[in-house]
Amino acid sequence: MTDTNDRSPVFVHPTADVEEGAQLGDGTKVWHLAHIRSTAQVGAGCVIGRNVYVDAGVTVGDLVKIQNNVSVYQGVTIEDEVFVGPCAVFTNDFRPRAQNPDWKITPTLVRRGASIGANATLVCGIEVGEFAMIAAGSVVTKDVQPYQLVAGNPARPKGWVDERGEVISRDVDNPPQRG
DSSP: OOOTTOOOOOEEOTTOEEOTTOEEOTTOEEOTTOEEOTTOEEOTTOEEOTTOEEOTTOEEOTTOEEOTTOEEOTTEEEOTTOEEOTTOEEOOOSSOOSSOTTOOOOOEEEOTTOEEOTTOEEOSSOEEOTTOEEOTTOEEOSOBOTTEEEETTTTEEEEEEOTTOOEEEOOTTSOOOOO
């Protein structure tokens, strides 16, 4: 949720490449060596770190922070207030081959408020629920429920977090009641 009265200017570092046709929301900052492809949409108040790649057709919501060295490939949608840690990887192809005439994009959706730890890998075709938390180094191969904490390779449930990211339960089988 952004303040609709805030019309601060977009900042693009001189070494960044924002292609014609890319859309950047008010107050967004694009740092060193980032590359935003045409038809990508980046919302208001975002921070796009050094050496981040946002592919054509990607949608990034408002108030998202994407740390250094992240690649967000075509087919990925990131909703508002998501944190993506350094060197996280999104994939978009279940059966990658250098030559594949039948190649098709498999979408990934990251819901509002989710956090993705450093060096996590998200295999395409999953949904990360709102305010979910993915631990650093995890390899996520399945959907992550809202407010769920997952870790490991492959990522497995480790508990539940609140909207601030604090662990509120380690009972992986019973999500806490939300009031």
